[in-house]
Structures are given as structure tokens and as C-alpha cells.
Amino acid sequence: MMKSQTQDTPTKHQEHLKRQRDILAFRMKKLSSKQSDFNSKAAAQKEKIKKKYDDMKKVLDEDLRITLSQLDIETEATERTVEDSIEKCYHLTREIDQQLTELSAQMEKDQRQVQEKMSEMEERIIETLKKTDPELMQMDEFKNEQLLGLTINLLLFIRSQVPVTKKLFQSYAQEVVLDPDSAHPKLIISPEGDSVTYTDTWQDVSENPSRFDTTLNVISRKGFTDVRNYWEVQVTGKTYWELGLTYPNIPRKGREEDCWLGRGPTSWCIEYFNGNYTVWHNGIPHELPHVSGRTFQRIGIFSSSEGGLVCFLGADTMTPLYSFCTGTFTDSLYQAVCPGHDNQETNRKPLLICDASKSAPFL
Secondary structure, eight states, X not given: OHHHHHHHHHHHHHHHHHHHHHHHHHHHHHHHHHHHHHXXXXXXXXXXXXXXXXXXXXXXXXXXXXXXXXXHHHHHHHHHHHHHHHHHHHHHHHHHHHHHHHHHHHTTTOHHHHHXXXXXXXXXXXXXXXXXXXXXXXXXXXXXXXXXXXHHHHHHHHHHHOSHXXXXXXXXBOOOOBOGGGSOTTEEEOTTSOEEEEOSSOOOOOOOTTSOSSSOOEEBSSOBOOSEEEEEEEOTTOSEEEEEEEOTTOOOSTTOGGGSTTSSTTEEEEEEETTEEEEEETTEEEEOGGGTTOOOSEEEEEEETTEEEEEEEETTTTEEEEEEEEEOOOSOBEEEEEOOOOTTTTOOSOEEEOOTTSOOOOO
């Protein structure tokens, strides 16, 4: 009996593993189906959005056609007025030539009749010159200025509505307050917690486990676990900075490489240094040559727990810079900034946390 039970055990294990294998195979099939469904929905959504942009273009093209047609009609009317005036002058010139010929023949016959014809012709010439005075022919400058003003207003309105991703991300914006207790001693945090400035002077601050003591980092006072989050930092006038997201367990002491943003598995960052951009995660750098030399007033960071997305953007025009897809976030996320050292006296300006729910002036 014991022998039979011993022999049954491997068989049961085999059957159990086969069932588990079948379950996993079915799960993979379901995941593949889900992936195809996602791709189909994304493609359909892109087509819908593209069609709306095509519709907007048609509307604008038609409005442009109508506007230019109106200007063409008025230009044609002005041209006809000028042509009519030229024709009047031409016909009168021909009559003058004819009358001169007649006058030459009648000069000796009837001086009085000649004088009357001369007076009559003189009056007609004066009247024609008055009616065909080029200074009296004017375009409707006031209406043209109104038309141009309306076109400018339309452009400003369109600019206020695009990029549409800006409007979307603004709805995910939340307040970010920097935590002075986490700041490196050479960083000055504003009383409101909305800016950080580098100084050569070591600040008289309390020592605590959360403070970075080597890297010039500071993180937000609170973390977040929201499905989607968006925030912006003003980087104007700086030549070196780092911005990103981090788990709360990022190393903070000593010269360990993981203390730097993006150098370990617990943080993601974008770095700017003298015109060049690099993104980092888990110690792996990714250079961004497509924006090398470009400067932005604001940098935006968007994150979504769906897919573990971390996306860096040039927030002025919502230019995508780089995205990480980590799959799943394993902890709450904190905003992290590094204003950098003075970079030979070129990097003294602060990093400013912006109200990401409001747009910066469009350039």
C-alpha cells in the first residue's frame, strides 16, 4: 500500500504541473488577446483624433479660401475703378485730339465758336481730372485691419488650445512642496517649498536619516500613488540640473552611486548639462541628440501607474523627450530635483516648482 502511494505521488505532481502549465498557457493567450485589443483601441483612437485634426484643417483651409476670395473681390473692384478712370481719360484725350484737328480748320472762320468749344472742353478736362484723381481711390484699410485682427485673434485662440496634451496633463497636476529635511546642506529651500537654490555655503541644518549628504538632491514632502500625476519645473537660465521621480528608499548617505538620481533602480531622471540632455534609470544613460542645443522654460514629468510610465517633456510645447515603461511601480513616488553646482558661475539661478495646472506663456 505504501509503495502504491509512493508511485502515485510523481504522477500527481505531473498532472498538477500539466494543469498549471495549461493555466499559464491560457493566461498567455488571454494576455496576447488583451495586448491586441489595446493596440486596436489605440490605433482606432489615433485615427479618430487624426480625423478631427483633418476636419480642423479643412475648416481653416475653407476659412482661408473665403478670406482670400473676399480680398480678391475687393482688389478686382479697385482694379476696375482704376481701369474705368484710365478709359475715361483715354477717350477724352481722343476727343481733344479730334477737337484740335477741327479747331485748326476752323481757326480762321469763327473765332467766337472756337472760344466756346475751348471753354467747354476745358470744363470737361477739369471735371475728368477731378473724378480720376488717384488720391481719391483708396482701399478700405480699416476693414482690412479688422480682418487681420480677427485672423490674429483666431490664431491666438488656437494657440491657447494646443497642444491638446497640455490641457489633458494639466488635469493631472497636483501641488508639489519640497521637503527641506531631505535637502543637501548646500541647498536653500524657499519657505513655501517651491524653489531650490545652490549655495557654496554649508547650511546649518539638522542631521537626519532622510537628508542627502553628498548628492545635491531634495525630494518632495509627500509621495503619491495616483494613477496619473503631472508636474513642471522652471529651468530658465540654468546650465545644469536634474529632475525626476524616486521611491522613498533611494540611498541618501555617502558616495554610493545609487544616491544620484537615475543611477539606481529606485529613481528616474532627466539631466541637462551645457546644452545636452540625458535620461537615466538603473545607471543606464540615454542621450537625447534630437533636442541637443534646445532650451525649454519648463520641463514636465508625467507618470502613470498603468504600465509604470515615466515621461519627460519640454513643457513649453509639450515636446516628448523620453519615456520609461517600467511595468509596475512598487512603491509611492516622490518628486526629486537637483539644481546642480554653480558650473563655473553659470548655474546660480534656482529651480522653481510651477503650478502645472496653468500654462506658461506660449512662445
